[in-house]
Amino acid sequence: MPSTARIGAALVAAIIGLVTALVVAPPASAQEDYRRGPDPTLESVSAPSGTFATDEVDVQPGHGFNGGKIYYPTDTSLGTWGAVAVVPGYTAKWDDEGAWMGHWIASFGFVVIGIDTNSPQDWDDARGDQLLAALDYLTQDSPVADRVDPDRLGVMGHSMGGGGAVNAATKRPDLQAAVPFAPASFSQDLSGVQVPTLVMGAEDDGVITPGDLDRLYASLPAGTPGAYVQLAGGGHGFPTYGNTDVTRLTIPWLKIFIDNDTRYTQFLCPEMADPSGISRYENTCPYDPLA
Template sequence: MRRRPERPARRARMKLAGGALLAGAVLLGAGTLPALSGSASAVETAVAGEFRRGPAPTAEALSAQEGPFEYATVTVPDQRTFDGGTIYYPTDTSQGTFGAVAVSPGFTARQNSIAWYGRTLASHGFVVFTIDVENTWLNWPDSRGSQLLDALDFLTERSSVRDRIDPERLAVAGHSMGGGGALRASFLRPELRAAVPLTPWHTWKSWSNTTVPTLIVGAENDTTAGVAQHSERFYASHGADERAYLELNDAVHATPARFDPTIARYTVAWLKRYVDNDTRYEQFLCPAPRPSETIQEYRAANCAA
């Protein structure tokens, strides 16, 4: 369904789980009170130190193309350091601010190849900026990493939705060279909450000085960024205590360029767990998922199989 800029998509209203509601302000983060609009019935019970947004998760909901939140879009024109893009944001203002994610496309690709991340992640309670890279599609990963950080700065400082974003809860993601860019961005800005490189490509193989919680997604039949030369080496060398490697069964390099329920499930769970510190999503990440029709392999640091 096409989303019209600045107008909410027509979607079912969010269903709150369990009916456990707080009257008045709800403590959503350690020492943080959300700015609420409307009645307290729009807010789910939260746990101190967590930023819970939306109903209790299920595997089925995480694997769907869209989650419980209505969302709208804003088109961003060319900027000085990147070529604009599209912001997808939840329209709900009753639950406080949201975490934000900047996403880069891959080699020769435009933002339409990563648009599904905008739709899926925004519908799960994130502000998402899918960008076009500066000047040419052929920018290398390090340049894409810098542009991802510039996009996050635009979101939090100059965008029309900046009041919806918690600037302390930011993440990056990207496909192919954009995935390499996500690795680079998380190295440059260690205060990021999470990174999700998707079939990433980069000439640098050791990320031992990177500490941002990172989910690396590889594809079993990737002939462009083969997992033995890229994703597996990135994971093995990564310095974060919270890191995981998901290898998609019978998938190819371009698999992340279209909606994939397995990618959706683990990307949403990872961002919820580390951007929102929402422990309800821990169950989808640990114990480590076993091989299946869609998962060739899953490795996780500090998590038993």
């Protein structure tokens, strides 16, 4: 009987331990470091491309959005990649406004899907829905679905597309990162956002003004990792061309929160490593994606 009692006690302890582990253990994506590429430098995050060769594939209209293009690293030796869906601004086409960043982001170790909207006049909430539809297509039905980690996803967008990124982050809190550029977020604020969010604007933007973004960023909940970057120039169109002030901040944000790569926190915390071209910077440092 004593032996039976000991076995029973051990079994109960094992069950309790298993249940405790299941309850308290964060998801794998929050525990693991998915670092890709060599140790970063200021020069590397400002470069027009990263270290990975890339390719692209067209996406036909359907799937909840109006088609677009996927960009992806060709390396298959490192497992799956994190991914980002990107949408352009009001009345804009992906090829005209956002395509420059497709291969650029992919070359740093991400799969990118850039989309066109069902209507050029779609509002921010519709663009948010289409960003999420693009991520679902990318991870489930696209030709590169087997290259994408469905647990490490982000959204980006410019102007009305930036408002779409805010909307998508509000609707899907398990995203890892959001980067709204000069977001026209007319039908919402950041108060419901739990996704780490980098808001970027320009001091001389007369469309989405610094005051607009001040109010938007002020609504970010205290517990949500965030940053607000105001460029010294560039106007409303600052993210529509190869702007290194954009690239050297966006890549670290995606790396930190999608890849859990803490090597990149040095560029944003405790202050910006290179403040040139920046007129204002606010942050919620420290950033600890592995916490």
